[in-house]
Amino acid sequence: MKQTHIDDVRPESAPPRRAGRPGLTNAALGAAGLAGFLVLCEAVPRLGIVSEDYFPPLSRIADALVTELADQAFWTALGDTLTGWALGLAIAVTAGILAGVVIAVVPFLREATASTIEFLRPIPSVALIPLAVLLYGTELRSVLMLVVYASFWQILIQVLYGVQDVDPVAEETARSYGLGTWARVRHVLWPTALPYVMTGVRLAAAVALILAVTAELVIGAPGLGARIMIAQTSQAVPEMYALVVVTGLLGLLINVGARTVERRALAWHQSVRGEVAV
Amino acid sequence: MSGGVRGGGVKRLALRLLFAVALPVLLVAAWWFASAGSTDVYWPPLRTILTTFPDVWTAERLRDDVLPSLLRLLAGYVSAAVVGIALGTVIGSYRRVRAVCEPVLEFLRAVPPPVLVPVIMLFAGIGHTMKIAVIASGCVWPILLNTVEGVRAVDSVMSETARSYGITGAARLRHVVLRSASPQIFAGLRQALSIGIILMVISEMSASSNGLGFTIVQFQRTFAIPDMWTGILVLGLLGFLLSVVFQLVERRVLGWYHGLRASSRRS
Amino acid sequence: MDGLLSVSGLRKVYEGSGRRVEAIRDLTFTVDAGELVCLVGPSGCGKTTLLKCMAGLLTPTSGEVLLEGRPVSGPPPGMAVVFQEYGRSLFPWMRVRENVELPLKQKPLTKERRRELVADALDSVGLGDAAGAYPWQLSGGMQQRVAIARALAYEPDVLLMDEPFAAVDAQTRADLEDLVRGLWRDRGITILFVTHDIDEAVYLGERVLVLSASPTVVQEQLKVDLPAERDQLRTRVAPRFAELRTHVYEQIQAAKRGVAGA
Numbered sequence: 001m002k003q004t005h006i007d008d009v010r011p012e013s014a015p016p017r018r019a020g021r022p023g024l025t026n027a028a029l030g031a032a033g034l035a036g037f038l039v040l041c042e043a044v045p046r047l048g049i050v051s052e053d054y055f056p057p058l059s060r061i062a063d064a065l066v067t068e069l070a071d072q073a074f075w076t077a078l079g080d081t082l083t084g085w086a087l088g089l090a091i092a093v094t095a096g097i098l099a100g101v102v103i104a105v106v107p108f109l110r111e112a113t114a115s116t117i118e119f120l121r122p123i124p125s126v127a128l129i130p131l132a133v134l135l136y137g138t139e140l141r142s143v144l145m146l147v148v149y150a151s152f153w154q155i156l157i158q159v160l161y162g163v164q165d166v167d168p169v170a171e172e173t174a175r176s177y178g179l180g181t182w183a184r185v186r187h188v189l190w191p192t193a194l195p196y197v198m199t200g201v202r203l204a205a206a207v208a209l210i211l212a213v214t215a216e217l218v219i220g221a222p223g224l225g226a227r228i229m230i231a232q233t234s235q236a237v238p239e240m241y242a243l244v245v246v247t248g249l250l251g252l253l254i255n256v257g258a259r260t261v262e263r264r265a266l267a268w269h270q271s272v273r274g275e276v277a278v
Numbered sequence: 279m280s281g282g283v284r285g286g287g288v289k290r291l292a293l294r295l296l297f298a299v300a301l302p303v304l305l306v307a308a309w310w311f312a313s314a315g316s317t318d319v320y321w322p323p324l325r326t327i328l329t330t331f332p333d334v335w336t337a338e339r340l341r342d343d344v345l346p347s348l349l350r351l352l353a354g355y356v357s358a359a360v361v362g363i364a365l366g367t368v369i370g371s372y373r374r375v376r377a378v379c380e381p382v383l384e385f386l387r388a389v390p391p392p393v394l395v396p397v398i399m400l401f402a403g404i405g406h407t408m409k410i411a412v413i414a415s416g417c418v419w420p421i422l423l424n425t426v427e428g429v430r431a432v433d434s435v436m437s438e439t440a441r442s443y444g445i446t447g448a449a450r451l452r453h454v455v456l457r458s459a460s461p462q463i464f465a466g467l468r469q470a471l472s473i474g475i476i477l478m479v480i481s482e483m484s485a486s487s488n489g490l491g492f493t494i495v496q497f498q499r500t501f502a503i504p505d506m507w508t509g510i511l512v513l514g515l516l517g518f519l520l521s522v523v524f525q526l527v528e529r530r531v532l533g534w535y536h537g538l539r540a541s542s543r544r545s
Numbered sequence: 546m547d548g549l550l551s552v553s554g555l556r557k558v559y560e561g562s563g564r565r566v567e568a569i570r571d572l573t574f575t576v577d578a579g580e581l582v583c584l585v586g587p588s589g590c591g592k593t594t595l596l597k598c599m600a601g602l603l604t605p606t607s608g609e610v611l612l613e614g615r616p617v618s619g620p621p622p623g624m625a626v627v628f629q630e631y632g633r634s635l636f637p638w639m640r641v642r643e644n645v646e647l648p649l650k651q652k653p654l655t656k657e658r659r660r661e662l663v664a665d666a667l668d669s670v671g672l673g674d675a676a677g678a679y680p681w682q683l684s685g686g687m688q689q690r691v692a693i694a695r696a697l698a699y700e701p702d703v704l705l706m707d708e709p710f711a712a713v714d715a716q717t718r719a720d721l722e723d724l725v726r727g728l729w730r731d732r733g734i735t736i737l738f739v740t741h742d743i744d745e746a747v748y749l750g751e752r753v754l755v756l757s758a759s760p761t762v763v764q765e766q767l768k769v770d771l772p773a774e775r776d777q778l779r780t781r782v783a784p785r786f787a788e789l790r791t792h793v794y795e796q797i798q799a800a801k802r803g804v805a806g807a
Contacts, residue, residue, distance in 0.1 A: 026377040033378035054400045115298040116305065122521035124472065126479040126491075127513035130498035130506050134320050206388075212478070213390040218480050227395070232396035244393050251388030435633035442600050442626045442650035443699060453647055457638045534638040538681045 048245030056238045064238035065245065074227070078246070084140060084212040085254075088147025092204055096152050097197060100159025104189060105181060110160075121157065125150040125211055126218075133219055143215040143223070150211045151204035162193030182196035195266050202258040209251055224250075293365070322504045324488060327511070332503040335512060344424025344512070347489040351478045354413025358470060362418045363463060366425025367455065376426065387423055387493025391416030391473050395484050404485035409478070416477045417470035461535045464528050471524055472525070475517055548575035549735055550599070550703050554608035555590045557594050568594045570760035576703070576737055580750065581729045583746035584739045585793065586756030586764075587801050592739045595761070599737070602627050602762070613702065622652075625696035629708040631688040635680040635695075641667070642676040645695045666698035667691075669731075670724060686717030691723070698730065706738045710745070719777050722749055726775060747771075747789045748780060755793055757800040764800045767793065 041058040044050050068074045103109045125146050130143040166189055174188045216225025224247055231240035306324075313323045335344075369375050369383075394412050402408035432455055440446070440454045456463075482491030494509035529536070555572040557566055566592040576582050576676050586592055592736070597603040599610050601620040610617040613625065625648075628634040635644050642663055670690040680688050689709055696704055696790045710718045726749060729736050730749060740746050746753050755764040769787060780786055 026380075027379035029374060030381045036378075036383045037382045077494040079391055111294075111297040112301050116301045119302065119518055122472070123514035124475045124479060124517045126476050126483075126512045127494075127517070129479075129483065130494050131320075131510060133498060134503070134506075193356065210390045210392060210473075214392040214476065218391050218483050228393055228396055232399065240396060244389060244397060247393050248385055248389035251390055252385055253343065255384070255388055433633045435628055435630045436636065438597075438602055439628060439634045440627070441602060442620045442624070443695075444620060444622055444651045445648060449651065453639075454636065457636065460638070533683075534679055538637045538680060541681045 010216070048233060053237065056241065060238045061241045061245065064236075065242035068239065068242050068246070077222065077224050077227045078250075080140075081099075081212055081216065081225070081250070082223075084143035084147060084215070084221070085208050087140075088144045088212065089151055089205055089208040091144065091203075092148045092151035092208070093155055093201055093247065095148070096155025096200065096204075097159055100156050100163065100193075101185060101189070104160065104163035104193075104261075105185060117156070117160075121153040129215075129218055132215070138219055139222045140221065143212055143218050143221045146211045146215045147208045151208045152205040154207055155200040158196040158203070159193055162196030163189060166192045167194070198265055200263040202255075202262050205254050205258045206251065209247075209254055213247060296542070301448040310378045317500075322507060326504050327507045331508045331511070333403055334505050334508045343488050343490055343493045344516075346406075347478055347482065347491070348516075350409045351413060351474055351520070354410045354438075354477070355417055355470065355474045358414045358417035358474075359467060359501075362421030362466070362470075363425050363456075366422045366463075367429050367451070367459075368461065370426040370429025370459070371455070376430065383419075383426075385506060391419075391477055392480055394482050395477070399485060400409055409481040409486070409489075412472050412481045413477045417474045420464040420469035420473065421463070425459060428462030429455055430471070431462070432458045461532055464532055468524060468528075471520060472517075479513065546596075548577040548580075549613060551575040551596075551598065551611045552608070553611070555595070555598060555605050555610065556607045557598060557603065558606045559590070562653075562660050564565060569598075569761040571762050572756075574754055574763055574766065576735060578735055579733050579744050579785065581726075581736045581738065581750055582752045582754060583750030584737065584754045584756060585743060585746040585797070586761065587743065587758050587797055588741050589759055590756050590800075591759050591761040592706060592741070592756065595756075596626070596737075596739050598706055600624060600705055618651070623702035625699045625701035626702050627689070627696050627704070627706045627709045629703070629711050631685065631692050631709075632681075634690055634692055637679065639679075640676070641672065641678050641680060641683075641691050644680060644691060645698050648695065648699050662698040662700070663694075666694040670694045672807065684717070685713045686721060689713060689721060693721075693724070693728070697732070697734075701734070703735045703737060706736065707739055709738075711741070718745075723775075723777065725749060732771070741783065743790050743793045746792060747786060748775060748777075753789075753793060755796045755800065765796050767796075 038058055045052045045055050045057045103113055111175050128145055128149060132145045136142040170188050174184050213225040215221050216223035220226050224243055228240055228243045231243060310324045313321055316323050369379050394415050398408050398411045402411050440450050479491035482489035483495045486492040493504060497506035497509055555569055557569040558567045584592060598605045601617045613623050614665045645663045645666055646659055649662060667676055670693050672690050680691055710721050738749055750769050753767045753769060757764040
């Protein structure tokens with residue numbers, strides 16, 4: 001998303017970069033911000049600005065979290081959520097890449113599917129909730145249906161973007177050297193599309209978690225979402241917040257993890273390099 | 279049509295139209311025939327679904343269920359956009375503020391928005407306020423974080439140009455910072471739109487007496503299966519239409535950006 | 546010694562994490578009203594730092610810059626800058642006309658007067674027809690013309706140009722050089738032109754300031770005694786032109802070696 005499209009000529013006497021220090025101060029400032037946020041979460045209910053019934057002080061949420069962590073049922077729920085997430089994501093990634101490559105390789109398909117993809121993609125996956133309930137009830141398959149539908153498009157679209165980005169010169173060179181379809185996919189198309197695919201996986205990983213939790217909350221499929229709903233209906237407010245924090249941490253872990261994988265896998269790729277350097 | 283687009287032009291246009299229509303028609307036909315003799319309760323014939331459609335989605339229902347849903351979505355989305363862009367601009371403009379806020383924002387963004395439904399139900403009950411608050415508080419993060427990124431990345435030469443010509447304060451914000459960040463802001467608005475639709479539906483499924491999500495779940499619970507299918511179609515159509523509207527707006531506002539990208543790709 | 550723009554004892558030191566870089570040591574010179582002065586120096590000699598200090602975009606460590614006798618502490622209203630990176634200095638979301646007009650909106654001008662200034666500036670760089678285009682629809686040379694038009698419309702006392710033609714091809718560059726000469730003669734504006742190209746400095750300037758390598762001082766000031774009417778073909782092959790460029794070239798070589806001006 002950079003707008004620098006002419007040679008990025010640095011001024012000859014650019015001030016020397018203050019290496020080291022900003023990173024350290026940034027970390028310190030970030031820690032201060034986090035600490036401030038935590039203090040706020042404790043103080044706001046204690047001072048009665050918000051009722052403790054709705055928003056218990058942080059210390060009580062932390063207590064509830066500790067109790068949760070000691071509970072076997074919590075770990076089962078976490079496992080259920082992660083299973084739905086991982087399985088759904090894996091299916092979506094595989095299907096998305098396969099479909100994307102097939103569509104990309106056959107030019108006829110690319111044109112023929114464009115309108116259908118444009119129509120199906122924005123359909124909210126939550127529209128499938130009633131169908132999932134009827135067909136599978138609270139089984140894992142309900143979760144998978146939502147997760148796969150939502151994340152599949154993220155991957156497919158990115159694969160198609162990536163394929164569009166293939167340098168026509170490289171493609172023609174490969175053709176002129178008599179490379180077959182499969183060899184062209186492997187050596188020209190795939191390396192070009194890879195950064196896009198990785199972006200797709202990162203986006204899909206976040207979407208998959210959202211839909212996994214949605215399915216559990218709304219349909220009642222076992223997992224953290226269902227546990228949150230139960231805590232809410234039984235007025236176990238601190239427990240509910242503790243579980244919300246857990247889903248947040250899970251999301252954070254997934255985001256950070258996906259970004260790390262993306263960077264590792266593409267250390268050689270310019271777009272990522274640029275991003276890291278800035 | 280201009281004189282130049284005749285013969286080959288018309289043919290090309292017709293071919294493109296054919297390509298655009300062929301597969302959807304094929305898919306609908308496949309659905310039609312595959313389901314034609316269906317006796318499976320859950321998979322009624324498409325014919326039945328389509329004949330049920332006008333009976334279910336009457337003008338009254340559109341007014342009582344679809345309109346409230348859309349208004350709540352609009353209210354939540356617009357407030358998220360206003361808050362997200364305003365806060366994002368402030369945070370993105372100051373390096374220190376950004377450093378302080380970053381870890382907290384990263385965490386808040388990572389919380390899956392649907393868990394906000396039970397949380398906000400505690401505060402706001404199950405009325406309009408709850409649903410609007412849920413939609414707003416779920417949509418705000420992608421807008422906020424993308425605005426921060428966009429504002430932070432304003433090109434140094436552009437910002438020096440603005441400074442050297444005395445373009446400061448509100449003029450700088452309006453003509454330089456926000457415009458330069460607009461592609462990123464729109465990326466955030468797009469993500470927020472799909473989150474908003476999800477939250478609109480599930481907040482109504484969880485606790486409501488009207489709205490699209492409520493109606494569809496009602497059909498499912500009462501085993502009015504063809505009605506439920508029409509509901510799924512309506513939701514799908516709504517998602518599609520909202521995305522078309524979004525694209526139209528985006529194309530208008532970001533026309534320059536797409537042109538710029540296309541021209542730098544050519545060179 | 547007090548010209549329109551005067552720089553005295555200017556010094557700029559960058560500091561950071563235990564490292565100190567002295568970009569400019571001690572610069573003193575003046576530019577009189579209506580002059581066209583070229584600043585030339587070896588690459589890495591702090592030309593851009595100097596320009597930013599003069600434009601009020603950077604605060605010098607010591608010394609001062611005076612514009613019409615008043616010290617420059619922020620971007621002064623009587624100054625316009627043309628940057629090297631035209632692609633990043635024009636706003637891609639605005640059409641050419643809007644790009645030129647935007648700075649004028651900060652001035653107390655009527656709408657009619659603004660329109661007049663924009664049209665006049667675009668005409669004088671030969672882009673009267675391109676007002677409705679977006680900058681990225683134009684070639685690099687035309688984009689830099691837009692940037693020049695924007696500076697002209699601003700009606701500055703001093704026009705600062707920071708290696709404006711370093712990123713355009715040779716043919717376009719020659720055209721743009723003649724454009725700058727022409728504008729200077731027709732409009733009588735004061736121009737300070739920074740470049741690393743010796744030929745360009747001698748061809749354009751009435752006076753050339755040769756800077757030393759960083760930490761920068763003025764190595765030499767040189768009057769260019771070429772006829773006012775200059776021509777890409779004849780001027781560049783004139784014996785006097787060759788002498789001058791040889792002289793400047795030697796000075797810059799000396800500057801790189803760190804020898805004081807001869």
